[in-house]
Amino acid sequence: MKGLGIDIGGTNTKIVVINGRGRLLHEERFHTLGESGGYGDFMNRLTGCVRRLNKIWRPGSVGIGAAGDVDPQKGLIRFSPNLEKWRYAPITGPLNKLTGVPCTLENDANMAAWGAYELELKKKYANVLAVTLGTGIGGGLILDGRLYHGATGSAGEIGHNKIKPGGERCHCGAQGCLEACCGSYAIMRDARKAIKNAGAFVRKYAAPGRERLNTICLTRAADRGHKTALRIWREMGENLGRGLADAILLFNPDCVMLTGGVSRASRHFLGPLKKVFAAQQIKTPFQKVRLRVAKNADLGVFGAALFGMERVNNRQRRR
Ligand SMILES: [Zn+2]
Numbered sequence: 001m002k003g004l005g006i007d008i009g010g011t012n013t014k015i016v017v018i019n020g021r022g023r024l025l026h027e028e029r030f031h032t033l034g035e036s037g038g039y040g041d042f043m044n045r046l047t048g049c050v051r052r053l054n055k056i057w058r059p060g061s062v063g064i065g066a067a068g069d070v071d072p073q074k075g076l077i078r079f080s081p082n083l084e085k086w087r088y089a090p091i092t093g094p095l096n097k098l099t100g101v102p103c104t105l106e107n108d109a110n111m112a113a114w115g116a117y118e119l120e121l122k123k124k125y126a127n128v129l130a131v132t133l134g135t136g137i138g139g140g141l142i143l144d145g146r147l148y149h150g151a152t153g154s155a156g157e158i159g160h161n162k163i164k165p166g167g168e169r170c171h172c173g174a175q176g177c178l179e180a181c182c183g184s185y186a187i188m189r190d191a192r193k194a195i196k197n198a199g200a201f202v203r204k205y206a207a208p209g210r211e212r213l214n215t216i217c218l219t220r221a222a223d224r225g226h227k228t229a230l231r232i233w234r235e236m237g238e239n240l241g242r243g244l245a246d247a248i249l250l251f252n253p254d255c256v257m258l259t260g261g262v263s264r265a266s267r268h269f270l271g272p273l274k275k276v277f278a279a280q281q282i283k284t285p286f287q288k289v290r291l292r293v294a295k296n297a298d299l300g301v302f303g304a305a306l307f308g309m310e311r312v313n314n315r316q317r318r319r
Helices: 039-057 092-099 108-120 184-194 198-205 215-223 227-251 261-278 284-288 299-318
Strands: 002-008 012-019 024-031 061-066 069-071 076-079 103-107 128-133 137-143 255-259 290-293
Touching: 002 039, 002 108, 002 299, 012 039, 012 299, 024 039, 039 092, 061 092, 061 108, 061 299, 069 103, 092 103, 103 108, 103 299, 108 128, 108 137, 108 255, 108 299, 128 227, 128 261, 137 227, 184 215, 184 227, 184 261, 198 215, 215 227, 215 261, 227 255, 227 261, 227 284, 255 261, 261 290
Parallel strands: 002 061, 061 103, 128 255, 255 290
Antiparallel strands: 002 012, 012 024, 069 076, 128 137
16 A cells, blocks of 8 residues: 655645655655645645646555644644634545545644654654654654544644743743744744854854854854854753653653754754753653654654554554
């Protein structure tokens, strides 16, 4: 069996076709919002892609992950901060009509969690917390080998745990969220404040051809021992450690998998994060938990494809 995976992000929509072992057969992407930014225009482009890929690959399932507040039962996006004009936008219905195969829709961080569980960890651990570190921070939970949705589909939203009362403003509107300390926009806000001569800093540390002050530039500066860059990553690690500690006490996972672009700087923030774990009073869950950084940079879209296939296989097994 082959599976189609779709990841609807605020910027890009990624599509993959994989086989039953998670091997990539095909991939493509397009800008989610296009020119109009509207849902109708997006669905026209998405259904065009899916119609074409369905003819070529004949997938047995379509699994979709989307950023934002998602209704997995009805297969619609209730609201997404980066897709502001969309409200209660149906996704699985039109795709199911088009392909005739079962379609699932889940929150994108939940699909990254499924990707971590099945692809990276080969289902070796039953309890996994996956945390996506990007512009924002998302989270997904696998508990006893099953994706945990919660009552409305938003379980695991660790990014909006309040870790600093009265702290910096978060994109969600609240203050002091984990994301407002450790999301890339927060890291770069701190960097812009702390780095005196940003122009010279960028000239010295930016990757060739990408001359901007971003987390890659900040990581390269830390690699070369820049004190301010090292301090920013250390503080990020301490804050992330505090946010994760709450989740570890609550769920006692076997493994925490970090993924997303910012996880590429883990060599600078994992040490401080582990110190926060070591200082916890309730020792066992922190001694046992395995901290991993995902190898696959696209866990969300692979996880979506694998999750769609899992659903179909489970249905067949029950028959
Ligand atoms: Zn928030």
